[in-house]
Amino acid sequence: MAELRKDLITGEWVNIVVERAKRPSEFHHRKESRAVRGEHSQCPFCPGNEVQTGASLLEYPGAADGEPWSVRVVPNKFPAFHGAGDAERVQHGINLAAPAVGAHEVVIETPEHGKSLARLELPQVERVLAAYRERYLALREDPRLEYTLVFRNHGKVAGASIEHAHSQIIGTPIIPQLAHTRIRGIERYQQEHGRCVYCDIIEQEQEDARRIVAQNASFIAFAPFASRHPFEIWILPMERKAHFVDISPGELRDLAAILKETLLRLELCLGDPPYNFMLLTTDFSEVFHWHIEIVPRLSIAAGFELGTGIYLNVVAPEQAAQFLRDVTITPTKGT
Amino acid sequence: MAELRKDLITGEWVNIVVERAKRPSEFHHRKESRAVRGEHSQCPFCPGNEVQTGASLLEYPGAADGEPWSVRVVPNKFPAFHGAGDAERVQHGINLAAPAVGAHEVVIETPEHGKSLARLELPQVERVLAAYRERYLALREDPRLEYTLVFRNHGKVAGASIEHAHSQIIGTPIIPQLAHTRIRGIERYQQEHGRCVYCDIIEQEQEDARRIVAQNASFIAFAPFASRHPFEIWILPMERKAHFVDISPGELRDLAAILKETLLRLELCLGDPPYNFMLLTTDFSEVFHWHIEIVPRLSIAAGFELGTGIYLNVVAPEQAAQFLRDVTITPTKGT
Numbered sequence: 181m182a183e184l185r186k187d188l189i190t191g192e193w194v195n196i197v198v199e200r201a202k203r204p205s206e207f208h209h210r211k212e213s214r215a216v217r218g219e220h221s222q223c224p225f226c227p228g229n230e231v232q233t234g235a236s237l238l239e240y241p242g243a244a245d246g247e248p249w250s251v252r253v254v255p256n257k258f259p260a261f262h263g264a265g266d267a268e269r270v271q272h273g274i275n276l277a278a279p280a281v282g283a284h285e286v287v288i289e290t291p292e293h294g295k296s297l298a299r300l301e302l303p304q305v306e307r308v309l310a311a312y313r314e315r316y317l318a319l320r321e322d323p324r325l326e327y328t329l330v331f332r333n334h335g336k337v338a339g340a341s342i343e344h345a346h347s348q349i350i351g352t353p354i355i356p357q358l359a360h361t362r363i364r365g366i367e368r369y370q371q372e373h374g375r376c377v378y379c380d381i382i383e384q385e386q387e388d389a390r391r392i393v394a395q396n397a398s399f400i401a402f403a404p405f406a407s408r409h410p411f412e413i414w415i416l417p418m419e420r421k422a423h424f425v426d427i428s429p430g431e432l433r434d435l436a437a438i439l440k441e442t443l444l445r446l447e448l449c450l451g452d453p454p455y456n457f458m459l460l461t462t463d464f465s466e467v468f469h470w471h472i473e474i475v476p477r478l479s480i481a482a483g484f485e486l487g488t489g490i491y492l493n494v495v496a497p498e499q500a501a502q503f504l505r506d507v508t509i510t511p512t513k514g515t
Numbered sequence: 516m517a518e519l520r521k522d523l524i525t526g527e528w529v530n531i532v533v534e535r536a537k538r539p540s541e542f543h544h545r546k547e548s549r550a551v552r553g554e555h556s557q558c559p560f561c562p563g564n565e566v567q568t569g570a571s572l573l574e575y576p577g578a579a580d581g582e583p584w585s586v587r588v589v590p591n592k593f594p595a596f597h598g599a600g601d602a603e604r605v606q607h608g609i610n611l612a613a614p615a616v617g618a619h620e621v622v623i624e625t626p627e628h629g630k631s632l633a634r635l636e637l638p639q640v641e642r643v644l645a646a647y648r649e650r651y652l653a654l655r656e657d658p659r660l661e662y663t664l665v666f667r668n669h670g671k672v673a674g675a676s677i678e679h680a681h682s683q684i685i686g687t688p689i690i691p692q693l694a695h696t697r698i699r700g701i702e703r704y705q706q707e708h709g710r711c712v713y714c715d716i717i718e719q720e721q722e723d724a725r726r727i728v729a730q731n732a733s734f735i736a737f738a739p740f741a742s743r744h745p746f747e748i749w750i751l752p753m754e755r756k757a758h759f760v761d762i763s764p765g766e767l768r769d770l771a772a773i774l775k776e777t778l779l780r781l782e783l784c785l786g787d788p789p790y791n792f793m794l795l796t797t798d799f800s801e802v803f804h805w806h807i808e809i810v811p812r813l814s815i816a817a818g819f820e821l822g823t824g825i826y827l828n829v830v831a832p833e834q835a836a837q838f839l840r841d842v843t844i845t846p847t848k849g850t
Contacts, residue, residue: 182595182615184689192692195615197595260517260532260827267519273719275740280517280530331818339817350819354519357527358824384608405610458822475821482674483666484685486810487793489693492595
């Protein structure tokens with residue numbers, strides 16, 4: 181029997197429809213043709229081709245001999261949000277529009293072409309996260325912006341158009357409705373229970389244990405009870421902070437470790453699946469509990485999902501977490 | 516410059532990012548391998564194989580010589596919602612679950628294998644819509660259900676697993692948050708302006724004219740101002756009715772005509788693209804304005820969309836509508 185499960189934050193239901201137990205191999209992704217600007221010599225993110233991306237907004241020095249840099253942040257060449265000025269509203273009859281001013285940046289995560297974030301050495305993953313934080317702090321000062329999202333598209337199916345490992349940062353002049361919805365959900369729970377809903381979720385997950393994927397001193401990675409997508413994983417800091425930028429140096433190291441481990445487990449378990457991750461934080465509310473949501477792209481949202489917002493998920497999160505825990509990770513240099 | 520546009524109903528913004536004018540041919544879809552149960556003799560929806568789907572919930576007599584039936588509605592063999600009883604809530608610690616009781620039906624739209632809904636003769640499209648209405652009326656009496664959605668997945672990318680033309684009906688024991696969001700948006704607009712937002716949108720679209728795709732006495736098809744997806748189209752009845760089942764026989768004929776025309780324009784303009792459509796109606800509110808939303812699946816919702824709910828759309832709706840209007844439709848038998 182399929183089971184409806186309620187997301188405690190958005191209030192939306194998910195339908196866990198497990199017709200039969202699936203093996204992870206059923207989700208193994210056919211290796212995508214990596215044709216899209218996949219050639220080393222022409223890759224705009226490779227060392228030697230820096231002229232293609234223009235001046236860096238941030239650049240960390242090379243970590244290995246002969247490396248010109250270790251992480252670079254550059255403006256997106258095809259920005260979805262850009263330009264100066266106010267996002268002044270314009271009325272077209274009953275309709276409302278505004279120029280999409282804002283920021284759109286690319287974080288080039290490594291000089292090494294063809295290496296996935298999950299396969300980078302731990303200190304390098306830490307540098308990537310430090311770059312997120314540093315750019316986030318800079319964009320906080322930008323008077324055009326109301327909201328900033330760090331996200332990552334891995335694989336063509338997840339929307340990546342360049343193979344070389346990178347993530348993106350978009351700053352928008354408006355606050356998304358979805359961000360308001362999350363805050364309202366947190367406030368509703370706070371009023372009813374006097375506690376942070378994410379903190380209660382962490383406690384519940386630790387007590388239940390079945391959905392946990394990884395843990396360390398500062399973070400927990402788990403498949404949420406009302407997972408909308410097969411193998412969806414959330415990484416939450418144990419200690420609630422509203423803003424990602426307030427992360428401590430020790431927490432940053434722990435975040436690098438659990439993010440790398442989780443992505444590596446996904447890669448090994450599902451055969452390098454396409455995925456998105458989103459680093460959710462906010463400037464406009466003090467009640468948030470910043471965290472990362474990882475969404476492997478293994479299924480299609482069809483007419484039912486588009487029409488209702490209710491997702492059909494064919495893998496129970498308890499099952500997904502177990503498969504991910506069962507993966508054997510061979511320690512490599514830097515891990 | 517990219518332009519943000521606000522959806523008047525959900526309040527969410529969309530970013531129309533037109534880097535450069537695109538020709539429809541850039542969206543032409545590679546013909547999908549139609550391997551999945553595409554063989555005539557094994558197709559469970561073909562005449563002769565009725566035993567595979569079991570007893571009909573509704574069956575219309577054949578319209579042509581030797582046709583055993585024209586439309587059949589059968590239970591979905593792999594239902595996402597099914598079973599009897601109450602969807603009684605079960606508390607698991609802080610989490611809430613409920614059995615996914617409900618209905619999941621398949622509308623087999625024609626006995627002819629390989630014919631798309633857009634290519635059916637007009638009276639046959641009308642019969643399909645009449646079947647939607649009849650099943651909707653039946654499910655309205657089902658005490659398990661709080662919400663019912665008719666939807667269609669066309670093409671593998673849009674979630675279809677069987678080629679033979681069909682749509683689906685799902686009845687759920689809960690009201691989706693998205694349905695509540697739409698009603699709240701309508702009520703907010705009503706309070707501010709004293710009018711139905713969808714009625715005002717129709718008036719605005721007729722005045723502006725640039726986004727109209729097709730029109731007849733009872734319906735208008737247009738690319739909405741804040742289209743989230745390239746070539747998204749809404750079909751609205753001119754006269755507001757909350758409930759689809761209250762459609763008149765004359766309106767049903769007009770709906771068949773405009774739906775067929777719109778789908779045919781999409782097919783000819785974009786090379787038979789994968790798409791979903793959703794027939795949005797509700798039982799729980801009298802303020803709704805029922806309508807159909809068509810979403811061609813030409814782009815990928817990536818990390819930014821998943822994280823913010825704000826869509827990046829690379830085709831301006833004004834441009835999409837013009838391309839669709841410019842298609843020459845050769846009248847065929849029955850159209």
